[in-house]
Amino acid sequence: MTAYDTPAPTSAARDVASAFERGLQRGDDPQVAGADGPASTTLDSRWLGSWRRPGSRRRAPCRVCGHTFRLDDTVYLRHGEDGKLIDVTHHLRTLPCSGDAPAAGPSDPQAQAAFFLGVDSADPPPDTLRTVRLMPGDPVLGHARQRNACFVCTHTFRLFETVVVCPCSPEEPGCRKAVHQDPARGLGCFEQWRSELTVQQCPMNFRTLRRD
Numbered sequence: 001m002t003a004y005d006t007p008a009p010t011s012a013a014r015d016v017a018s019a020f021e022r023g024l025q026r027g028d029d030p031q032v033a034g035a036d037g038p039a040s041t042t043l044d045s046r047w048l049g050s051w052r053r054p055g056s057r058r059r060a061p062c063r064v065c066g067h068t069f070r071l072d073d074t075v076y077l078r079h080g081e082d083g084k085l086i087d088v089t090h091h092l093r094t095l096p097c098s099g100d101a102p103a104a105g106p107s108d109p110q111a112q113a114a115f116f117l118g119v120d121s122a123d124p125p126p127d128t129l130r131t132v133r134l135m136p137g138d139p140v141l142g143h144a145r146q147r148n149a150c151f152v153c154t155h156t157f158r159l160f161e162t163v164v165v166c167p168c169s170p171e172e173p174g175c176r177k178a179v180h181q182d183p184a185r186g187l188g189c190f191e192q193w194r195s196e197l198t199v200q201q202c203p204m205n206f207r208t209l210r211r212d
Contacts, residue, residue, distance in 0.1 A: 041073040047088040064097035066144040067156045130170040131162040150180045152189035164190040168202045
């Protein structure tokens with residue numbers, strides 16, 4: 001080996017680099033601790049906002065279900081040998097994407113649908129909002145490879161959430177675009193958008209809107 005040759009990294013050097021990278025993650029988000037396994041999504045979580053998988057330029061939703069990560073979502077983290085975060089998947093009873101689902105197992109969609117039908121029957125939403133409950137098979141949900149998202153909060157629509165379809169004209173829907181209106185889940189997106197009264201054009205087809 002000459003004086004100009006670069007020595008191959010040793011196992012000890014790789015361990016130091018890995019420990020350093022995991023330490024950076026602990027500094028950014030102390031509750032994660034840079035370790036593999038379940039973690040709760042906080043405001044400091046890398047995957048909440050603009051995290052991208054290695055080699056990708058796109059914001060990375062869950063690679064299994066296609067849904068975005070939300071605050072308080074339980075996720076499952078996996079790191080590479082260099083300590084860098086390489087994969088984040090949902091680890092919820094309703095979204096058991098990690099492959100190591102919580103002990104309770106996934107919920108029964110049919111039982112959930114019956115429950116929410118009962119809720120809406122006993123406590124119907126105000127007629128003025130014209131909200132729709134997203135049941136299995138609703139096209140608003142999209143599919144794992146191409147989820148539809150709310151243009152206010154930018155999060156994907158999940159099963160059994162309530163939305164307003166065609167927010168510019170919910171009384172006579174002209175499209176199947178939607179926006180969240182689910183205060184029970186902290187998603188009052190339609191009311192927020194409507195109350196601001198700053199939108200002059202439909203965000204879907206750019207048709208000029210009339211505001212009274």
